Amino acid sequence: EAQVTQNPRYLITVTGKKLTVTCSQNMNHEYMSWYRQDPGLGLRQIYYSMNVEVTDKGDVPEGYKVSRKEKRNFPLILESPSPNQTSLYFCASHPAGFMNTEAFFGQGTRLTVV
Amino acid sequence: AQTVTQSQPEMSVQEAETVTLSCTYDTSENNYYLFWYKQPPSRQMILVIRQEAYKQQNATENRFSVNFQKAAKSFSLKISDSQLGDTAMYFCAFMKQRSAGNQFYFGTGTSLTVIP
Numbered sequence: 001e002a003q004v005t006q007n008p009r010y011l012i013t014v015t016g017k018k019l020t021v022t023c024s025q026n027m028n029h030e031y032m033s034w035y036r037q038d039p040g041l042g043l044r045q046i047y048y049s050m051n052v053e054v055t056d057k058g059d060v061p062e063g064y065k066v067s068r069k070e071k072r073n074f075p076l077i078l079e080s081p082s083p084n085q086t087s088l089y090f091c092a093s094h095p096a097g098f099m100n101t102e103a104f105f106g107q108g109t110r111l112t113v114v
Numbered sequence: 115a116q117t118v119t120q121s122q123p124e125m126s127v128q129e130a131e132t133v134t135l136s137c138t139y140d141t142s143e144n145n146y147y148l149f150w151y152k153q154p155p156s157r158q159m160i161l162v163i164r165q166e167a168y169k170q171q172n173a174t175e176n177r178f179s180v181n182f183q184k185a186a187k188s189f190s191l192k193i194s195d196s197q198l199g200d201t202a203m204y205f206c207a208f209m210k211q212r213s214a215g216n217q218f219y220f221g222t223g224t225s226l227t228v229i230p
Contacts, residue, residue, distance in 0.1 A: 031216065033218070035220075040123070040222055041222060042118075042120075042205060042220045042221050042222040042223050043205065043220040044220075045218070048217075088157065090159065092159075092218075094216065096216075098147075098211045098216060101147070101209070101216060102149065102161050102164060103149075103159075103161075103207075103209075103218055105151075105158070105159035107156075107157065107158055108157040108158070108159075110157075
């Protein structure tokens with residue numbers, strides 16, 4: 001089954017404690033992204049990756065890091081989480097082609113930073 | 115810059131009735147895609163319908179259809195014969211092609227409640 005898998009689905013952590021949210025896709029997609037969803041703001045892109053070892057900032061990259069060492073994996077790293085990073089996070093992937101494409105999303109990670 | 119505007123934060127509809135969700139977007143691109151995604155309480159993002167900008171014919175998927183007005187930059191979603199399972203947050207999204215890869219932009223969402 002084609003899917004994007006995020007882990008964990010729920011996470012409560014304390015300010016300053018480094019954490020990683022994993023994302024893996026099994027569709028051989030070149031393009032992967034991280035979004036955060038906040039009430040009234042919709043989905044905002046944090047980082048994206050065009051392929052292995054190629055990443056770039058989205059609209060709200062401050063406080064986040066990513067890596068793309070393998071095509072299927074795109075972890076999101078919060079080295080020193082703060083309460084304003086409490087949010088719902090989504091990983092998404094899609095192929096490089098433009099025709100008939102769509103974004104495939106993971107199940108979401110609800111992060112609370114206290 | 116591309117922006118996607120959903121001006122209706124919340125809507126409700128009676129079961130079996132029809133409801134229309136609005137979306138407008140701003141772009142200078144000529145070729146692009148538009149999407150409606152559904153997010154039920156499970157939080158999963160599910161593609162509802164997709165429209166290619168160069169196609170004049172409005173897309174339809176069973177009870178879901180769009181009214182795509184390219185000149186007006188409008189992309190509304192019509193849900194016919196609303197069902198309780200349609201209760202969800204709906205996001206309008208725009209995608210353009212870039213040399214660095216396709217880029218998605220999302221609206222702020224419309225929370226739809228179907229009333230029994």
